[in-house]
Amino acid sequence: MNLNDLSIMSLYSAMAVYALAFIAFAIDLAKRSAAVDAAGQAAGAPVSGEASGAASGAAGSGGSTLTLNRLSTRINNDAVTPYSHSASLRVGMSLTVLAAALHLFATLTRGIAADRVPWANMYEFAMTGTLLIVAVYLIVLIRVDLRFLGTFVTGLVLVLLGVAAVSFYVEVAPLPPALQSAWLVIHVFVASLGTGFFALGFALSFVQLLQFRRESLVADTRPVRLRFLATLPSSATLENLAYRVNIIGFILWTFTLMAGSVWAEQAWGRYWGWDTKEVWTFIIWVIYAGYIHARATRGWRGSRSAWLSIVGFAAVMFNFGIVNVFFKGLHAYSGL
Amino acid sequence: MQPRLGFVGWLRFLWRQLTSMRTALFLLLLLAIAAVPGSLVPQRSSDPNGVTQYFADNPDLAPVLDNIQAFDVYSSAWFSAIYLLLFVSLIGCVIPRTKHHLIALRATPPATPARLARLAGFTTRTAPAGTDAGAAITTARTLLKSSGYRVALYDKAGSTSVSAERGYLRETGNLVFHFALVGILVVVGFGGGFGFAGQRVLVEGQTFVNTLLAYDSFNPGRFFDDSTLDPYTLTLDDFAVEYEAENLNAIGQPVDFTAGVTVTPRGEEPEAGEVKVNGPLRTGGTDIFLLGNGYAPSITVTSPDGSDVFSDSVPFLPQDANLTSLGVVKVPDGLAEQVGMIGFFYPTQETAQSGAFFSSYPDLVYPMLTLNVYTGDLGLDEGVPTSVYSLLIDDMTQLTGGDTGVQTLELRPGETLDLPNGLGTVTFNNADEAATADDLSNSVPRFASFDIHHDPTQAWVLTFAILILLGLLTGLLVPRRRIWVKAVAQADGSLSLEYAGLARGEDPALEAAVTALADRHLAALPSIGAGAAGADAAKPVHPADSTLEQT
Ligand code: HEM
Numbered sequence: 001m002n003l004n005d006l007s008i009m010s011l012y013s014a015m016a017v018y019a020l021a022f023i024a025f026a027i028d029l030a031k032r033s034a035a036v037d038a039a040g041q042a043a044g045a046p047v048s049g050e051a052s053g054a055a056s057g058a059a060g061s062g063g064s065t066l067t068l069n070r071l072s073t074r075i076n077n078d079a080v081t082p083y084s085h086s087a088s089l090r091v092g093m094s095l096t097v098l099a100a101a102l103h104l105f106a107t108l109t110r111g112i113a114a115d116r117v118p119w120a121n122m123y124e125f126a127m128t129g130t131l132l133i134v135a136v137y138l139i140v141l142i143r144v145d146l147r148f149l150g151t152f153v154t155g156l157v158l159v160l161l162g163v164a165a166v167s168f169y170v171e172v173a174p175l176p177p178a179l180q181s182a183w184l185v186i187h188v189f190v191a192s193l194g195t196g197f198f199a200l201g202f203a204l205s206f207v208q209l210l211q212f213r214r215e216s217l218v219a220d221t222r223p224v225r226l227r228f229l230a231t232l233p234s235s236a237t238l239e240n241l242a243y244r245v246n247i248i249g250f251i252l253w254t255f256t257l258m259a260g261s262v263w264a265e266q267a268w269g270r271y272w273g274w275d276t277k278e279v280w281t282f283i284i285w286v287i288y289a290g291y292i293h294a295r296a297t298r299g300w301r302g303s304r305s306a307w308l309s310i311v312g313f314a315a316v317m318f319n320f321g322i323v324n325v326f327f328k329g330l331h332a333y334s335g336l
Numbered sequence: 337m338q339p340r341l342g343f344v345g346w347l348r349f350l351w352r353q354l355t356s357m358r359t360a361l362f363l364l365l366l367l368a369i370a371a372v373p374g375s376l377v378p379q380r381s382s383d384p385n386g387v388t389q390y391f392a393d394n395p396d397l398a399p400v401l402d403n404i405q406a407f408d409v410y411s412s413a414w415f416s417a418i419y420l421l422l423f424v425s426l427i428g429c430v431i432p433r434t435k436h437h438l439i440a441l442r443a444t445p446p447a448t449p450a451r452l453a454r455l456a457g458f459t460t461r462t463a464p465a466g467t468d469a470g471a472a473i474t475t476a477r478t479l480l481k482s483s484g485y486r487v488a489l490y491d492k493a494g495s496t497s498v499s500a501e502r503g504y505l506r507e508t509g510n511l512v513f514h515f516a517l518v519g520i521l522v523v524v525g526f527g528g529g530f531g532f533a534g535q536r537v538l539v540e541g542q543t544f545v546n547t548l549l550a551y552d553s554f555n556p557g558r559f560f561d562d563s564t565l566d567p568y569t570l571t572l573d574d575f576a577v578e579y580e581a582e583n584l585n586a587i588g589q590p591v592d593f594t595a596g597v598t599v600t601p602r603g604e605e606p607e608a609g610e611v612k613v614n615g616p617l618r619t620g621g622t623d624i625f626l627l628g629n630g631y632a633p634s635i636t637v638t639s640p641d642g643s644d645v646f647s648d649s650v651p652f653l654p655q656d657a658n659l660t661s662l663g664v665v666k667v668p669d670g671l672a673e674q675v676g677m678i679g680f681f682y683p684t685q686e687t688a689q690s691g692a693f694f695s696s697y698p699d700l701v702y703p704m705l706t707l708n709v710y711t712g713d714l715g716l717d718e719g720v721p722t723s724v725y726s727l728l729i730d731d732m733t734q735l736t737g738g739d740t741g742v743q744t745l746e747l748r749p750g751e752t753l754d755l756p757n758g759l760g761t762v763t764f765n766n767a768d769e770a771a772t773a774d775d776l777s778n779s780v781p782r783f784a785s786f787d788i789h790h791d792p793t794q795a796w797v798l799t800f801a802i803l804i805l806l807g808l809l810t811g812l813l814v815p816r817r818r819i820w821v822k823a824v825a826q827a828d829g830s831l832s833l834e835y836a837g838l839a840r841g842e843d844p845a846l847e848a849a850v851t852a853l854a855d856r857h858l859a860a861l862p863s864i865g866a867g868a869a870g871a872d873a874a875k876p877v878h879p880a881d882s883t884l885e886q887t
Contacts, residue, residue: 170585171586173583176590261801266615269625270533283368308365
């Protein structure tokens with residue numbers, strides 16, 4: 001068995017473990033819902049349990065700047081129904097770490113087999129990019145408890161790896177002269193790292209929207225379907241978290257764009273030429289600039305800015321999955 | 337009604353609208369949307385052949401799209417309008433903010449609020465017994481100052497306090513960022529006019545002098561002056577290629593292209609250099625890039641009386657990854673008729689089952705040149721420029737290949753064949769005099785195509801780009817915050833110290849910073865009283881985070 005076979009085997013194992021982690025996280029979400037029901041019963045009528053949530057939820061999304069500023073300083077879990085322990089959550093986390101280790105091993109062996117950085121075609125972009133998504137998630141976890149995003153992160157990584165393994169797989173090949181540059185190492189790596197942060201920002205914004213909906217429903221004393229949301233931070237906290245993650249992604253993306261220009265100048269003699277890939281990198285940059293502005297614009301905080309974060313990440317995925325493969329341009333490196 | 341005032345009022349209203357955050361956001365999002373079509377439809381600037389093809393494929397749709405500048409999106413009126421408006425909005429927005437900021441930079445921090453308890457991170461401590469209020473606040477002031485805060489002392493009945501603010505760099509960074517964006521736009525908008533871009537194909541052994549006429553194509557900027565060209569010479573000594581030969585999954589994939597060149601700046605000694613795909617050569621105020629390469633078979637045509645009427649290395653344009661290449665030979669004079677030849681070159685020729693030739697490997701393993709001969713008017717005399725890479729055969733007679741019944745000429749390096757109709761002979765020269773029959777790896781010269789650029793604004797663009805990045809880092813990551821420390825004499829004679837902060841912009845670490853300050857401050861206060869009192873004092877009196885008080 002050569003190194004590349006080992007890499008493939010390790011990657012498939014990682015996928016299997018991610019799948020198990022996904023299941024564990026999903027069970028955890030179900031348990032959260034059960035815990036919310038139990039808390040509601042303990043408080044007497046289910047409605048009253050939610051009513052206290054309504055108070056804090058309404059305050060969180062009330063739009064008063066003072067309140068938001070103060071909340072922004074508290075990024076710890078400010079859930080309505082405190083919830084910390086579940087065996088399946090711990091299992092999910094352990095499995096995610098194990099899968100990430102296998103994933104890392106797969107990526108490293110691929111790089112060693114190819115005798116270069118393992119990000120030079122779609123298959124490898126996907127492999128390294130998803131590894132960075134998981135890595136960013138695990139590192140952010142040290143600072144903030146985002147374990148509730150486990151289903152999202154493992155699910156996303158699983159889907160992307162699945163597509164990569166089935167549709168993007170190519171054998172190890174040497175780097176074409178156009179890619180033989182230190183900028184490949186820097187530019188692509190930073191882009192993938194930025195993508196990791198944007199992915200997390202997307203997930204947080206998505207949950208923020210769900211949470212905001214829950215808060216409005218509760219405020220109207222209407223029933224909530226996704227009951228586990230009561231164990232997650234308030235929409236205002238989620239919004240601030242998403243912002244923090246997205247601005248780091250944005251800084252990395254700005255650097256990606258600039259490093260790409262420097263590289264383009266070296267390779268093609270011009271730093272900017274509106275090549276399709278350049279166009280989409282620019283579009284993504286502008287969307288996130290809009291997102292940052294939205295957060296400072298009256299009437300655009302909250303759900304509207306969350307939508308921009310979601311659109312931004314959709315554009316990142318489009319740039320990776322569609323532009324690389326189907327659009328014509330100078331960046332013909334998909335390897336397909 | 338006063339129409340003049342109304343007009344000015346109206347202008348002012350418009351200006352305020354244009355420079356509002358809401359408009360900026362709208363224009364940003366519009367810019368993102370407007371950039372999309374340019375990725376869906378080929379653009380003249382980056383893909384001119386794609387545009388031609390699009391017109392051929394969509395004869396009805398293309399002119400309509402062309403009318404709305406869909407093939408020139410990024411220089412179109414509508415795209416320009418959006419970004420120009422955005423930048424006007426930006427300038428209108430940033431100038432007043434700069435004024436504000438300059439004032440803020442000189443201002444003293446504002447007076448301490450009466451009730452700190454309403455603010456972020458509010459916490460209180462009891463000072464060690466016997467601490468003087470003034471001394472405690474002076475200590476806090478020193479602490480804050482050494483952490484980079486601007487400080488001011490305030491005295492009020494019953495309380496002394498210090499008000500501190502830091503993070504002006506945040507706004508500075510933000511302003512630098514926005515100004516640098518304007519800088520990039522200006523430099524790119526005007527700077528492009530001072531440069532040029534030219535292309536030149538060189539066969540191994542050929543030399544190019546950096547003058548206007550020596551370029552195959554030349555695109556000067558609006559303000560470019562030809563006389564500023566520095567006439568250095570550039571010789572392509574050899575062009576080395578390396579193809580993957582071992583990895584079975586990537587046989588024939590290029591691994592390295594290196595153009596070995598000699599550059600002679602005017603009045604200086606020649607210097608050896610290298611141009612690679614990611615490694616341009618910078619000389620004489622220009623940047624020389626390696627854009628493409630291929631084979632340039634050396635071909636000689638001889639008239640029946642034995643004199644050479646044509647002898648040159650002709651660049652053939654690669655058609656596929658294994659470098660099946662297509663080229664044209666034009667012999668206008670010296671033969672009975674004008675002769676044109678369309679040739680295919682196969683570096684490693686093989687024959688498909690259909691009988692057609694193809695190349696199975698990009699390097700020179702088993703090279704072959706095939707030529708089809710045409711006679712008639714080459715169209716060179718009308719003074720209309722014609723491409724050296726194409727032959728207009730409409731007015732010519734085909735003598736070999738196709739339906740003529742005469743076999744296409746097939747030559748290996750070193751071979752000579754007769755042209756039809758006794759026109760003369762054609763030779764495919766072997767460029768490697770020492771070549772043996774089983775090593776033809778140097779039998780055909782290669783050519784390299786170079787892009788030669790001059791762009792005097794590049795350094796400026798890079799400078800502004802770096803400012804953008806630095807502006808972003810500080811504008812987004814430096815926290816701007818106010819912190820207050822207040823000493824309040826209690827009824828029982830003890831001294832209570834209050835701490836609180838206010839975030840100005842995103843500042844998740846504010847509460848931790850307030851708590852840390854309180855702890856450091858207390859540690860810095862000399863504890864005059866008994867040890868027991870000191871230990872007691874170190875405990876917070878109130879819980880640091882009381883939700884009731886916060887909401
Ligand atoms: C070319 C268009 C623009 C781009 C790409 C852009 C981008 C950005 C970015 C990336 C930031 C966050 C970085 C930082 O704070 O240093 C920002 C902040 C800001 N921009 Fe712009 N901007 C543009 C135009 C404008 C315009 C026209 C205005 C005014 C109407 C404006 C007002 C602001 C303000 C007030 C902030 C601070 C927001 C905050 O503190 O959260 N920008 N802009």
